[in-house]
Amino acid sequence: xxxxxxxxxxxxxxxxxxxxxxxxxxxxxxxxxxxxxxxxxxxxxxxxxxxxxxxxxxxxxxxxxxxxxxxxxxxxxxxxxxxxxxxxxxxxxxxxxxxxxxxxxxxxxxxxxxxxxxxxxxxxxxxxxxxxxxxxxxxxxxxxxxxxxxxxxxxxxxxxxxxxxxxxxxxxxxxxxxxxxxxxxxx
Amino acid sequence: xxxxxxxxxxxxxxxxxxxxxxxxxxxxxxxxxxxxxxxxxxxxxxxxxxxxxxxxxxxxxxxxxxxxxxxxxxxxxxxxxxxxxxxxxxxxxxxxxxxxxxxxxxxxxxxxxxxxxxxxxxxxxxxxxxxxxxxxxxxxxxxxxxxxxxxxxxxxxxxxxxxxxxxxxxxx
Numbered sequence: 001x002x003x004x005x006x007x008x009x010x011x012x013x014x015x016x017x018x019x020x021x022x023x024x025x026x027x028x029x030x031x032x033x034x035x036x037x038x039x040x041x042x043x044x045x046x047x048x049x050x051x052x053x054x055x056x057x058x059x060x061x062x063x064x065x066x067x068x069x070x071x072x073x074x075x076x077x078x079x080x081x082x083x084x085x086x087x088x089x090x091x092x093x094x095x096x097x098x099x100x101x102x103x104x105x106x107x108x109x110x111x112x113x114x115x116x117x118x119x120x121x122x123x124x125x126x127x128x129x130x131x132x133x134x135x136x137x138x139x140x141x142x143x144x145x146x147x148x149x150x151x152x153x154x155x156x157x158x159x160x161x162x163x164x165x166x167x168x169x170x171x172x173x174x175x176x177x178x179x180x181x182x183x184x185x186x187x
Numbered sequence: 188x189x190x191x192x193x194x195x196x197x198x199x200x201x202x203x204x205x206x207x208x209x210x211x212x213x214x215x216x217x218x219x220x221x222x223x224x225x226x227x228x229x230x231x232x233x234x235x236x237x238x239x240x241x242x243x244x245x246x247x248x249x250x251x252x253x254x255x256x257x258x259x260x261x262x263x264x265x266x267x268x269x270x271x272x273x274x275x276x277x278x279x280x281x282x283x284x285x286x287x288x289x290x291x292x293x294x295x296x297x298x299x300x301x302x303x304x305x306x307x308x309x310x311x312x313x314x315x316x317x318x319x320x321x322x323x324x325x326x327x328x329x330x331x332x333x334x335x336x337x338x339x340x341x342x343x344x345x346x347x348x349x350x351x352x353x354x355x356x357x358x359x
Contacts, residue, residue: 005242011261014243015268021232023276028228030287032295033273035323039347053351056206066226070233071240071323072330078241079331090249091258098252109247110319110333117335128317133325133339135314137346140322142307142357144298147321150308151266154298156273161300165308170255172312177255181316 005082008089021148022156031063034149036140038068101185124187143168219289240327248319255316301359307350 025031042065044058087107090098095106103111119125140146143165145154151169154162240246245265253259279285280293287293298304315321318339320328325343328336350357 008244009239009242011243011264012268014239014245015265016272017235017239018265019269019272019276021236022273023280024232025229026277026280026293026295027285027287028232029225029289030291030293031229035321035326036347039322039344040351042344043348043351047348049348049352051348051351052206053354054348057203060203061207062223063226063229067229067233067236068323068326070230070235071237071326073230074234074237074239075241075246075327075330076237076332077234078238082238082242084242088244088247088249091253091256093258094249094253094256097256098249106249109241109244109249109328109331110336111248115248115333115335120335120338129335129339130342132314132318133342134346134349135310136318136320136322136325136339137343137348138350139307139309139311139314139346141347141350142303143311144301144303144307146311146323147266147315148323150304152269152273155270156277157295158274158277159298161298161304164300165304168305168308169312169315172309172314173251173255173316174312176313176316177252180313184317 002082006084008084018152019156022153029063032149033153034064034145035068035071036137036146036149037061038064039137040141041065098185101182103185122187124184127184127187139172219291236323237327237330240324241331246320246324246327246331251316251319303357303359306358 021033025033040054041058041061044054044056048054088109090106098104098106098111103113105112113119114124114128120129136146140149143150145162145165147169150162150165155166243261243265244250245262250259250262254262277295285293311321318325320336320339322343325336325340329340
């Protein structure tokens with residue numbers, strides 16, 4: 001049993017469990033699924049700075065912070081006790097492409113060639129963590145949701161603005177991957 | 188169906204709820220007051236969620252690259268299954284007019300379209316492919332021990348904060 005859990009979980013198991021988050025949150029407390037809002041609540045809690053967008057009672061949304069805290073804890077448990085002993089199996093064309101850009105270590109979740117502390121003060125590090133993270137935070141809030149809020153919760157409840165957002169997420173990702181990353185990876 | 192799914196019934200009377208619903212997908216509609224430990228139900232599901240994120244390798248930067256390069260079905264399978272399961276669940280909840288475990292009527296706020304769902308979503312998409320993570324996986328990556336992701340996470344908070352600062356000046 002434990003051996004089976006330690007293997008990478010197939011997409012249909014993961015997808016079903018993620019999808020069940022929608023009814024769980026609704027039935028347990030009338031909450032709609034969304035993760036990026038937690039970043040806004042942190043701003044409202046720590047540095048509202050008299051900005052109208054952060055002036056609300058964030059404590060009413062504290063469930064969302066419990067939820068994301070749980071995500072971090074769950075990931076810790078999985079990484080510590082349930083981790084797959086084998087290396088990640090990456091699609092060969094992707095592996096070949098990344099290798100051509102000098103990204104050869106695919107054993108972990110993140111390429112150590114980019115995501116490590118000694119890369120932080122390089123131009124590449126600055127773009128991948130700081131600019132990338134900033135765009136994730138800014139873009140999700142501007143869009144009013146992220147993959148969970150729009151692509152999963154929004155599409156599940158048939159909200160057409162969420163379909164627009166999901167399509168734009170994909171277009172943004174495709175533009176970056178095909179036209180900008182090839183350059184950024186060589187920095 | 189419409190009767191049980193009003194659009195923000197409390198919004199008109201409750202400016203704070205209106206403020207929280209602004210540009211948000213996740214809002215707390217419940218009017219009930221609970222002790223803090225009721226929130227552990229969300230932490231518990233979060234833990235399961237975090238385990239799924241790691242075990243299905245959704246937190247992997249490489250899986251995101253595969254997805255955007257169309258070289259693997261994995262992420263499409265995950266998101267597609269999640270949407271189908273969510274869709275069926277919402278349909279059942281609507282059809283049966285299910286109530287929450289505390290007996291409240293279930294309410295799903297409608298999204299109003301604004302240009303942020305074009306420009307903002309595009310910016311997020313660009314960032315998603317670089318950072319290799321959307322907000323959920325950022326928490327999972329930190330939890331799984333990738334300490335450097337704290338920098339990405341703080342940058343994401345900074346991005347959210349700057350959005351709040353310049354919100355009035357952006358096209359919506």
